[in-house]
Amino acid sequence: MSDSTIQHHEDSRDVTFRVHRFNPQVDSKPYFDDYTIRLEKGITVLRALNYIKEHVDASLTFRAFCQAGICGSCAMRINNMSKLACTTQVWDELEKSREPDIIKVEPLRNLPLIKDLVVEMDPLVDKMKSYSNWVDSKMSEENWGKKEFLVSEAEFLKYDKATDCILCASCVSECTILRANREYVSPAVLLKSYRMNVDSRDSIHEQRLAGLVKDHGVWDCTHCYRCQESCVKHIPIMDAIHGIREDAIAERGTKDTSGARHAEAFMEDIEKKGKLVEATLPIRTNGVVWTMKNLLPMAFKMVLKRRTPPPPPLVKSTKDIEKFRAEFKEMTGHVAKDHAKKPGE
Amino acid sequence: MKRYAYYQSCINESMTREVDRSIELWQHDLGIEMVKLHESTCCGGSNLDYVSPKHFALVNARNIAAAEKMGLDLVVSCNTCLMTIRSAKKKLDESEELRSEVNEILKSEGLEYRGTSDVRHLLWVLIDDVGLDVISQKVKAPLARLRIAPFYGCHILRPSSVLGKDNPMEPTSLDLLLGALGGKTIPYDHKNRCCGFHTLLVAEEESLNVAAEALQEAMDEKADCIVTPCPLCHTVLDGYQAKALKRSGRRGSIPVYHLSEVVGLALGYTDRQLGIRRHIVT
Numbered sequence: 001m002s003d004s005t006i007q008h009h010e011d012s013r014d015v016t017f018r019v020h021r022f023n024p025q026v027d028s029k030p031y032f033d034d035y036t037i038r039l040e041k042g043i044t045v046l047r048a049l050n051y052i053k054e055h056v057d058a059s060l061t062f063r064a065f066c067q068a069g070i071c072g073s074c075a076m077r078i079n080n081m082s083k084l085a086c087t088t089q090v091w092d093e094l095e096k097s098r099e100p101d102i103i104k105v106e107p108l109r110n111l112p113l114i115k116d117l118v119v120e121m122d123p124l125v126d127k128m129k130s131y132s133n134w135v136d137s138k139m140s141e142e143n144w145g146k147k148e149f150l151v152s153e154a155e156f157l158k159y160d161k162a163t164d165c166i167l168c169a170s171c172v173s174e175c176t177i178l179r180a181n182r183e184y185v186s187p188a189v190l191l192k193s194y195r196m197n198v199d200s201r202d203s204i205h206e207q208r209l210a211g212l213v214k215d216h217g218v219w220d221c222t223h224c225y226r227c228q229e230s231c232v233k234h235i236p237i238m239d240a241i242h243g244i245r246e247d248a249i250a251e252r253g254t255k256d257t258s259g260a261r262h263a264e265a266f267m268e269d270i271e272k273k274g275k276l277v278e279a280t281l282p283i284r285t286n287g288v289v290w291t292m293k294n295l296l297p298m299a300f301k302m303v304l305k306r307r308t309p310p311p312p313p314l315v316k317s318t319k320d321i322e323k324f325r326a327e328f329k330e331m332t333g334h335v336a337k338d339h340a341k342k343p344g345e
Numbered sequence: 346m347k348r349y350a351y352y353q354s355c356i357n358e359s360m361t362r363e364v365d366r367s368i369e370l371w372q373h374d375l376g377i378e379m380v381k382l383h384e385s386t387c388c389g390g391s392n393l394d395y396v397s398p399k400h401f402a403l404v405n406a407r408n409i410a411a412a413e414k415m416g417l418d419l420v421v422s423c424n425t426c427l428m429t430i431r432s433a434k435k436k437l438d439e440s441e442e443l444r445s446e447v448n449e450i451l452k453s454e455g456l457e458y459r460g461t462s463d464v465r466h467l468l469w470v471l472i473d474d475v476g477l478d479v480i481s482q483k484v485k486a487p488l489a490r491l492r493i494a495p496f497y498g499c500h501i502l503r504p505s506s507v508l509g510k511d512n513p514m515e516p517t518s519l520d521l522l523l524g525a526l527g528g529k530t531i532p533y534d535h536k537n538r539c540c541g542f543h544t545l546l547v548a549e550e551e552s553l554n555v556a557a558e559a560l561q562e563a564m565d566e567k568a569d570c571i572v573t574p575c576p577l578c579h580t581v582l583d584g585y586q587a588k589a590l591k592r593s594g595r596r597g598s599i600p601v602y603h604l605s606e607v608v609g610l611a612l613g614y615t616d617r618q619l620g621i622r623r624h625i626v627t
Contacts, residue, residue, distance in 0.1 A: 222541055226503065226539070229504065229505060266387065266396065267397060269387065275355050278359050278360065282546055316358075318386045324454075330450050331447075
């Protein structure tokens with residue numbers, strides 16, 4: 001057994017918290033403070049931070065409330081991953097630390113920093129508002145309190161998991177595209193939009209969907225799955241994002257956005273050749289002008305290196321393509337029948 | 346010689362042909378044989394699943410069933426194909442209704458999806474079947490002088506419910522393999538991050554920002570090269586490198602190698618044989 005393994009089995013040990021500090025009133029840039037404290041096994045990161053604030057440095061600033069993984073206030077980056085401090089065991093984190101006995105604690109990313117570990121949540125709230133993420137009731141006002149909606153279990157199951165979201169913003173902090181552009185809708189907002197859009201009591205499905213397919217919306221997600229992996233409630237957020245895309249294609253067709261045209265190209269090529277025709281993908285997604293402007297200089301380099309994808313006539317169809325096409329067509333028949341059975345879905 | 350059904354990814358048949366070429370060169374040296382699955386089709390590239398979930402299930406049930414008919418595991422060398430085919434497999438394994446619907450259609454071609462073949466990445470086969478010890482014994486030209494920035498790519502790690510091989514935020518498999526080849530890997534934040542490939546044509550600006558950040562971190566950490574097990578990541582980090590770095594105002598460049606190429610280099614093949622000269626950054 002190695003020394004570190006022995007240490008991990010100890011009931012009490014010295015642990016250093018390397019904590020991000022920044023007070024905009026006095027500091028020109030952020031820095032890290034190390035706090036080394038003796039801790040008992042079984043303690044959470046939040047309790048350790050509370051101890052530091054009470055006994056070591058009262059100026060350390062962080063948000064926390066319920067201490068039970070329900071309110072979502074204490075989300076922060078612990079050892080490079082966004083999570084709740086109140087449900088994270090110090091001993092578990094020590095196993096993951098890159099430097100022995102040191103746990104790194106930083107504020108969430110992709111949101112403006114206020115102080116130390118506290119970030120501004122307003123941008124997230126503002127996006128929730130701009131995508132109308134509430135149920136806008138189908139029932140007329142005069143019937144409120146008199147009639148009720150009946151929601152089937154099957155319908156409830158569609159958004160059951162999405163309603164577990166506690167708005168902790170861990171997914172927001174881990175999002176790749178939000179990091180590249182703060183205008184992006186963000187995973188938490190997409191999850192909430194999905195939840196509202198599959199609710200039969202809601203009346204603004206079309207309007208919300210029209211907003212979601214615009215620039216910086218649902219098509220900008222790059223499928224990195226970091227949101228889903230960091231979700232403290234284990235919500236399959238990508239299923240919701242894919243759900244909105246599926247809905248967008250079903251309701252709005254495949255021609256209105258570059259994202260939908262791009263997705264449709266896969267379907268077309270598979271049906272026709274069984275293989276993707278990469279050479280024409282940029283043109284089919286964004287048109288000739290965009291392709292010439294954005295990809296022509298690179299295309300020259302690719303030609304020189306013989307790296308260009310083959311032109312469409314030279315893309316060899318998959319073996320037994322005729323049989324495959326017949327199967328694909330048969331499934332198209334099944335899908336049409338499904339749609340006929342479930343109108344509006 | 347252990348045999349596998351080898352899935353032919355669209356990109357490896359067009360832009361990144363050097364991947365399959367290098368695997369063909371060294372496969373027998375490591376006692377494995379990739380039998381090309383000529384009847385396989387495009388997996389849907391993480392797009393078909395929301396255009397038409399049922400076609401998505403059919404197409405990939407057929408891809409896997411073709412491997413099952415040969416009694417072999419399906420091996421993939423593109424991360425997105427891996428994630429896509431494995432997520433279809435998960436859906437098929439979890440739903441008898443979906444399985445029987447696709448099997449009813451596949452019957453006409455003499456195929457049946459049973460769920461007997463695993464779907465695995467080439468990297469996993471090298472580690473789990475060939476073994477790191479065997480690989481290091483076969484190394485003729487260790488990558489000893491190289492400081493390597495391993496770039497795993499998303500779809501070999503996440504969603505972990507579908508992939509499940511590595512810790513999705515602290516992966517080690519590629520580091521272990523590169524270590525067995527005699528290389529020294531560096532720790533850096535982007536090793537588990539995204540390359541931006543899937544939004545290149547839809548949100549190009551964002552994708553280039555994502556790529557630039559990854560390239561810059563590897564360069565800041567004084568890596569000699571980046572190695573990736575995914576041809577899509579390679580296409581962004583190599584093909585779009587100049588464009589991404591220009592946007593971010595960063596000078597310089599860094600070579601990006603496929604996993605299959607560095608295996609070939611360590612086994613004594615030349616960059617010309619392996620197709621490395623086809624890269625944009627050389």
